[in-house]
Amino acid sequence: MFEELKKTLSKISADYADIRYERMSENYIAYSGRELVTLSSNDTDGFVIRVLKGGGLASVAFTKPEEAEAAIRIALENAVLFAQKSRKPVRFAEVRPARDEFRPQLSEDPEKVSLEEKMALLKNYNDIPLSAPQVVNTNIGYAEVKRSKYFVSNEGSEIREDLITVSIRGQITAREGNLIQNIRVAIGGSDGFGSLRRQEDHFEKQTKLVCDLLKAKPVKSGVYRCIVNPDLAGVFAHEAFGHFSEADIVETLPAMREKMKLGAKLGSDILNIIDDATIPNQLGFYRYDDEGVAVRPTPLIKNGVLVGRLHSRRTAAEFGEPLSGHCVAEDYRYAPIVRMGTIFIQPGDRDLQTLLGLLGDGLYLLDAKGGQTAGENFTFGANYGYEVKNGRPGEMIRDINITGNLYQTLLDIEAVGDDLELSRAGGCGKGQTNIRSCHGGPHVLINNLVIGGI
Amino acid sequence: MEKLLEMAGRAADQAEVYYRDSVSDSAVFQDAKLHDIETNLLSGVSLRIIKDGKLGFAYSRNLKDRQGLIDNALNSLKGGVEANYDFPKAAQLPELATYEPSVKELSGEELVRQAEKVCQEIAKNTRAEIMAVSFTERQRTGIMNTRGLRVEFQSSVAGVYGSAIYPGSGSGISRMEQGKAMRDMSDELLKELVDLYNAGEKAVDIKGGRMKVLFMPNSMIALLWRLQSGLSGRSLYDKISPVADKLGQRIFHEKLTIVDDPLNDSYPGARACDDEGVPCQRRVFIEKGVLQSFFYDLKYAGKLGAAPTGHGYRSGQWGDDPVTTKPGPALRHGFIQPGNKSFQELVAMMDRGLIIEGALGAHSGNIPNGDYSIGVSPGLYVEDGRIVGRAKNVMVAGNIYETLKNVVDLGNRLYPAFGGFWVPPLLFQDVSVAAR
Numbered sequence: 001m002f003e004e005l006k007k008t009l010s011k012i013s014a015d016y017a018d019i020r021y022e023r024m025s026e027n028y029i030a031y032s033g034r035e036l037v038t039l040s041s042n043d044t045d046g047f048v049i050r051v052l053k054g055g056g057l058a059s060v061a062f063t064k065p066e067e068a069e070a071a072i073r074i075a076l077e078n079a080v081l082f083a084q085k086s087r088k089p090v091r092f093a094e095v096r097p098a099r100d101e102f103r104p105q106l107s108e109d110p111e112k113v114s115l116e117e118k119m120a121l122l123k124n125y126n127d128i129p130l131s132a133p134q135v136v137n138t139n140i141g142y143a144e145v146k147r148s149k150y151f152v153s154n155e156g157s158e159i160r161e162d163l164i165t166v167s168i169r170g171q172i173t174a175r176e177g178n179l180i181q182n183i184r185v186a187i188g189g190s191d192g193f194g195s196l197r198r199q200e201d202h203f204e205k206q207t208k209l210v211c212d213l214l215k216a217k218p219v220k221s222g223v224y225r226c227i228v229n230p231d232l233a234g235v236f237a238h239e240a241f242g243h244f245s246e247a248d249i250v251e252t253l254p255a256m257r258e259k260m261k262l263g264a265k266l267g268s269d270i271l272n273i274i275d276d277a278t279i280p281n282q283l284g285f286y287r288y289d290d291e292g293v294a295v296r297p298t299p300l301i302k303n304g305v306l307v308g309r310l311h312s313r314r315t316a317a318e319f320g321e322p323l324s325g326h327c328v329a330e331d332y333r334y335a336p337i338v339r340m341g342t343i344f345i346q347p348g349d350r351d352l353q354t355l356l357g358l359l360g361d362g363l364y365l366l367d368a369k370g371g372q373t374a375g376e377n378f379t380f381g382a383n384y385g386y387e388v389k390n391g392r393p394g395e396m397i398r399d400i401n402i403t404g405n406l407y408q409t410l411l412d413i414e415a416v417g418d419d420l421e422l423s424r425a426g427g428c429g430k431g432q433t434n435i436r437s438c439h440g441g442p443h444v445l446i447n448n449l450v451i452g453g454i
Numbered sequence: 455m456e457k458l459l460e461m462a463g464r465a466a467d468q469a470e471v472y473y474r475d476s477v478s479d480s481a482v483f484q485d486a487k488l489h490d491i492e493t494n495l496l497s498g499v500s501l502r503i504i505k506d507g508k509l510g511f512a513y514s515r516n517l518k519d520r521q522g523l524i525d526n527a528l529n530s531l532k533g534g535v536e537a538n539y540d541f542p543k544a545a546q547l548p549e550l551a552t553y554e555p556s557v558k559e560l561s562g563e564e565l566v567r568q569a570e571k572v573c574q575e576i577a578k579n580t581r582a583e584i585m586a587v588s589f590t591e592r593q594r595t596g597i598m599n600t601r602g603l604r605v606e607f608q609s610s611v612a613g614v615y616g617s618a619i620y621p622g623s624g625s626g627i628s629r630m631e632q633g634k635a636m637r638d639m640s641d642e643l644l645k646e647l648v649d650l651y652n653a654g655e656k657a658v659d660i661k662g663g664r665m666k667v668l669f670m671p672n673s674m675i676a677l678l679w680r681l682q683s684g685l686s687g688r689s690l691y692d693k694i695s696p697v698a699d700k701l702g703q704r705i706f707h708e709k710l711t712i713v714d715d716p717l718n719d720s721y722p723g724a725r726a727c728d729d730e731g732v733p734c735q736r737r738v739f740i741e742k743g744v745l746q747s748f749f750y751d752l753k754y755a756g757k758l759g760a761a762p763t764g765h766g767y768r769s770g771q772w773g774d775d776p777v778t779t780k781p782g783p784a785l786r787h788g789f790i791q792p793g794n795k796s797f798q799e800l801v802a803m804m805d806r807g808l809i810i811e812g813a814l815g816a817h818s819g820n821i822p823n824g825d826y827s828i829g830v831s832p833g834l835y836v837e838d839g840r841i842v843g844r845a846k847n848v849m850v851a852g853n854i855y856e857t858l859k860n861v862v863d864l865g866n867r868l869y870p871a872f873g874g875f876w877v878p879p880l881l882f883q884d885v886s887v888a889a890r
Contacts, residue, residue: 029533058491064495067495085570175694181820221849223888253485254583371818372817375619379818380815381819399820450849452851452888
């Protein structure tokens, strides 16, 4: 494959050019209630060409090999047009070309597990909630996605890497009278099929929770002091701050870029956040991004101070900051953009009991259900929570949605727990979907959270 | 394609081939400077087969290996996914004008010029940070099955989007001009964008409470997503639609009429049939607040013993690739009938309230129940009928089956919104607002 790609690349006369070819295998199985609704196994493939010429950058994605010449012509035309129209030439940060072939260590190769066994495992987990009388429906699916990537640049990079992601995830819906409640289930990872085995506990726990939610009371809207659990802390790190550590977002927002200069004090003294996709056996793991840059651990906040940023080659040159290896595409249909890999709040030294004591009266919120960022504001939901009085969790609450502000909420972090959990299934949407987007943290005590209620 | 269908037809009781070629171009301006030019040439073919009442499904990017594609579909029969329906026979379909050849001829220069012009207009009239995108997309789509159906159509969509961003906040006021062919963003739309931006330039702290709320098209996703869930045949089958037994009853305010009009080809994306080949028709869902209909694809119509309504589309909520996505029930051509109030008149009707220009977290929460709880980004605060500034740290929450009863009035202009809907601004009263 490399030879064919190099041949295509040799037809491009530009300052820089790269081509990425990917074969993607997707296996999906899904149940809705007791009914199997999806079973599919497919292979697709495609190419992305990027061209940098005279300071103009353009990318073309295509799926038919015979369209390569047309794609090259369009890319060159658009790069020239870009150079004419733009006031500032695009530059790429220098990188040492890599020649490497990397396949991840798997606990168990999902390709070697039979379809029958995958279906049986999924059915086993799906049957757990369905045995509860209050549960009216489940939508739970198995997904196995393998990206086999070939990357070649005219600087001499030649990289072959496989990314294999498996998950079993979905939603359980329970109903009592007119009240409908649902809860998410998610297991999985990037290190093989083993991450899906022996996870009955998770489905049992979520089933009990969704039934309990039918008896919970809706949270009253207002402003609260809250402890968030590791899953929520992770979404918080991702939504409240993470997107603004993506250099392509702040690059073209001059006022935010000024506020987000390295050295800016953004959080309280006890806050430390890092993106480290190099940690093995976790969802966000990879070795090279889709520009052929090796990913590296990137401290983002140290003692409340902004110390780093996630970069592409383009943004690293623009900011004059070190490369981080975070320019990633969903698949062969897209040119890469800056993405978080594995972002988390680093643990501190307080155990949960101590945090609850510090909280006194407030809310204890658990498990994320969806979050979103627009500019300085972010919103995310919690699956469930408890009212806390005198440091003791009491009545269960439901329908919890939280909003906050980038510049205020990080400063409102009062205490950080001593535990750490990373997420096992992801799905960050930033124009493209990143199913390996991983986040996490310890329990965290935060002041002044605005809760919407219903 | 005919050969693939013929081979698949021999291997199964019924077969359907769906194919699509699309070309899309976009130019993106960030901070009022050209930032990206991207082109995407995406092709694909998708096969569904029915054999012994079971469904097989497979897809590929090309026809290099027809037998491999058929084998994948046959393999997927193994699971026993039920198919209690037949693919539709050929029907007489109206000719719709869905394609403007000018989109194909549009030069890269013209694409760039469109977005550049929007940047210049916003820059002239505001101190905003500016983002603009211009785009074109053209598609050829075909659906054919072994029961004799042969449909092929071309479609085009083009547009330009501008956003005026409040410096330091990263959120702003945006508008989009969209049609079958590229056209300049209208002066009226640009003026609306600029005026709203300027009215919200000052950040203000507000007190929470129950107040009037004006949902603008950009935030309507919070309501429309839940409405789609409630009216979908799938929700009926899953027993999670709160209005399953309310057909013929008034569920919303009488000022609300909601129609699905796929045949209206003055708007982009008009369709004579859905992605399964079932003929489309104009259909009223809510008439003066009264629930009139649900929508179905082949599968859920079959399960519920209802007639398919032509709402089987190959896309999920996030605009998934139609080639790799199985059809499911979706409303794609919804129109909320406009009222007769100008935007200014709606604002004048607000003693105290919030104009929601963007909703955060509309995709989370208890969607089947109709609950929403959204961050407002941005939201403009109104007192005594005047916009006083931009409210910060605010959440708006409610349940659509309550909120849509509390309509005060509707705007007189339609805008594109989530999921192919066209909607006017909607003013509600007595909505819960939480503020820091």
